[in-house]
Amino acid sequence: MQILKTLENTYDSAINLKKAFAEIDEKKWTSNVFCQEIMLQLSHLQSVYYTEEMQFILEDNRSLTNLNDEISDLYLQILNLANIYFSYPELEKEIIELYESTPSNMLSSQYIVALSIILGQINESVMILTKYRFKLNRSTLYGAEETDYLKQKISEFIIILFHLAEGLKIDINDSFFIMFNDASNFLKEI
DSSP states (O other): HHHHHHHHHHHHHHHHHHOOOTOOSSSSOOOOHHHHHHHHHHHHHHHHHTTTTGGGOOOOOOOOOOHHHHHHHHHHHHHHHHHHOOOOOHHHHHHHHHTSSSSOOHHHHHHHHHHHHHHHHHHHHHHHHHTTEEEEEHHHOSSSSSSHHHHHHHHHHHHHHHHHHHHHHHHHHHHHHHHHHHHHHHHHHO
């Protein structure tokens, strides 16, 4: 499965890149901050994808034009959020279990909506785990713990992101390493 090859190729680099940025961040990132960043990156993806339709709400002095970069940014942040709660082998196992049951023939616009919905579910789960929201009884559907639910939702997000990229003819592996090199060069310059 291409998704697993890409995950294997990029996972450590994604975690290490975020660690490098942590050296210049003023505050330590929490799982809640990762959720905020993923929402921001998803809005960037939507801005690029829907540029013509959404012209009236776009920022005047900001140019977001690269779908490859926005998908890579989302991928980077979702892997780092996953890394807070579970290991790489757990993520890989969950993706394998869910991959076949996740629709692979939707329109790009439908995948973008699905990412928004799943991100809301991820955010709610993180809020529960960090005690900002009351606990829900999910044990009958997703396992015994809230982290089981979160693992499923993060895995679904990654799978949907891959299907979106495939539909847009974007190779996440290649796009990720272009973004990784740009970010690494940025870090060297500051």
